[in-house]
Amino acid sequence: MTGTDTKDRSFRRNLRPILAELDIYDAPPADPTFVRLHANECPEPWPDEVMDDLADVIRGIELGRYPDTSGRMLREVLARDYGVTPAEVILGNGSDEVISLLVTALSGRPGATCVLPRPTFVMYAHAAKVAGLAVDEVDLTADLDLDEATLSARLARDEAAVCFLARPNNPTGSLWARDRIEALVRAHPHVVFVVDEAYVAYAGEPTMFRPDRPENLVVMGTLSKVGLAALRVGYCIAHPDLARALDTVRHPYNVSQTSLALACRVLTRHRGVLDALVARTRANRSRLSALLSRLPGARVHPSAGNMVLVGLPRPEVAATVRADLAKRRILVKDLSGTPGLDPRRGYLRASVGTSDELDRLEAVLDELGT
Ligand SMILES: Cc1ncc(COP(=O)(O)O)c(C=O)c1O
Structure with missing residues (x-):
């Protein structure tokens, strides 16, 4: 029974109808041994x-x-x-x-x-x-x-x-x-x-x-x-x-x-330390962009944040790359199909990792031959 059913005598009739249309924002916990580039975090460790x-x-x-x-x-x-x-x-x-x-x-x-x-x-x-x-x-x-x-x-x-x-x-x-x-x-x-x-x-x-x-x-x-x-x-x-x-x-x-x-x-x-973590992440952003530009048909969008969006020729290409990376323990976000982005293209978003994490990404891209 839904909240709009007039015969519904349960609590459901009192729920705001919009709630049934909305997704729950949920991300299952990611394995900490993975390179996690899917959540726009700053992964630099605090000393x-x-x-x-x-x-x-x-x-x-x-x-x-x-x-x-x-x-x-x-x-x-x-x-x-x-x-x-x-x-x-x-x-x-x-x-x-x-x-x-x-x-x-x-x-x-x-x-x-x-x-x-x-x-x-x-x-x-x-x-x-x-x-x-x-x-x-x-x-x-x-x-x-x-x-x-x-x-x-x-x-x-x-x-x-x-x-x-x-x-x-x-x-x-x-x-x-x-x-x-x-x-x-x-x-x-x-x-x-x-x-x-x-x-x-x-x-x-x-x-x-x-x-x-x-x-x-x-x-x-x-x-x-x-x-x-x-x-x-x-x-x-x-x-x-x-x-x-x-x-x-x-x-x-x-x-x-x-x-x-x-x-x-x-x-x-510790503001000086915080600034240093941010500076390191910022310095790694161009390396991440360069790595993503190696993907097939990639168009890397210029970024002023700690994440980079890359456009790929088709949604299936993005899905394959995401899955290939996940199999090798690297997480990025597939944003293909996001309203406002070109529906014919694929999109991946990756946040800037530490230098070690970017080394791993580079090694995986080498392995994948991209
Ligand atoms: C533009 C923007 N604003 C706010 C937030 C949420 O930040 P908070 O962790 O402070 O809730 C995010 C998280 O991804 C974001 O991308």
């Missing part, structure tokens, strides 16, 4: 001295006590970084949670839409639909750039409430021009623009945040892509009125004490 220091932080945690309700200490660290007040910083259990807070807070008008370029990070559309927003997607151009004219027309509609722009974008790695995004933000003051800077550390460009930003610009960040994905710490910087709304939606204690304490320690004592 032993840092791990020892973090172990001391864990030892100091009072397990019987709640953490701070809103992660004040970490909010203060981030507020100093951005030159804002802590009241403008909202933390989430990963930026996934921040996305949910945003779409929930901004779903106040019937028919409200979330405008998105396509393809982009899947959780924007997912969270928006769960929150009851309609999703209005605009395909990227053939060279994976923003189609500003179409986007602008959708954003001009009265029902447009929020627009997420990942800069750099996942899965394409594209870095859309900052001045063109700023123009969209200015042109549509009734829309909240969330510039998602999850991968900005790899872009070689500073944040789009500036103290004199328009009130409808939110900058979102995460520690997940800079070697701390296990912590689940994301955040955004928002106008105080919006921040208050997000804080009202947010559950108290949404980030664990372990994550808050470890994030604070890394950002206050």
Whole structure:
């Protein structure tokens, strides 16, 4: 029986109908002995001295006590970084949670839409639909750039409430021009623009945040892509009125004490090490691109993130390459068939591995004769 069946007297009739249409985001645990290039992580290991220091932080945690309700200490660290007040910083259990807070807070008008370029990070559309927003997607151009004219027309509609722009974008790695995004933000003051800077550390460009930003610009960040994905710490910087709304939606204690304490320690004592992990990953990106360009008929898209998208002649070619690599214990993501990408072509996305992991990839490509 479904939720729409009028005779259904079970709990199912109360489920939101959209939930039946949505996939569950799930990835089975990957074997840690595999080269895991499928999840856009930063795999560079933290040095032993840092791990020892973090172990001391864990030892100091009072397990019987709640953490701070809103992660004040970490909010203060981030507020100093951005030159804002802590009241403008909202933390989430990963930026996934921040996305949910945003779409929930901004779903106040019937028919409200979330405008998105396509393809982009899947959780924007997912969270928006769960929150009851309609999703209005605009395909990227053939060279994976923003189609500003179409986007602008959708954003001009009265029902447009929020627009997420990942800069750099996942899965394409594209870095859309900052001045063109700023123009969209200015042109549509009734829309909240969330510039998602999850991968900005790899872009070689500073944040789009500036103290004199328009009130409808939110900058979102995460520690997940800079070697701390296990912590689940994301955040955004928002106008105080919006921040208050997000804080009202947010559950108290949404980030664990372990994550808050470890994030604070890394950002206050080990930032140089974090920067070095990111720099090594960034340096390995061109090697990954060169390796992927050896695949049959490959078109490697330029990337400003820690992942590289490669187009292949047909979806079957991508499926075969993915399977051949998986048989040899290397995981990449097959994105063929992703709406917004050319359906006739195949696509693989691989994140930048460590030098050892790229050595393994190179050896496997040699073995496969590509
Ligand atoms: C663009 C973008 N934003 C946000 C996230 C989610 O980050 P978090 O781990 O902070 O939830 C991802 C994860 O892949 C992403 O690609």
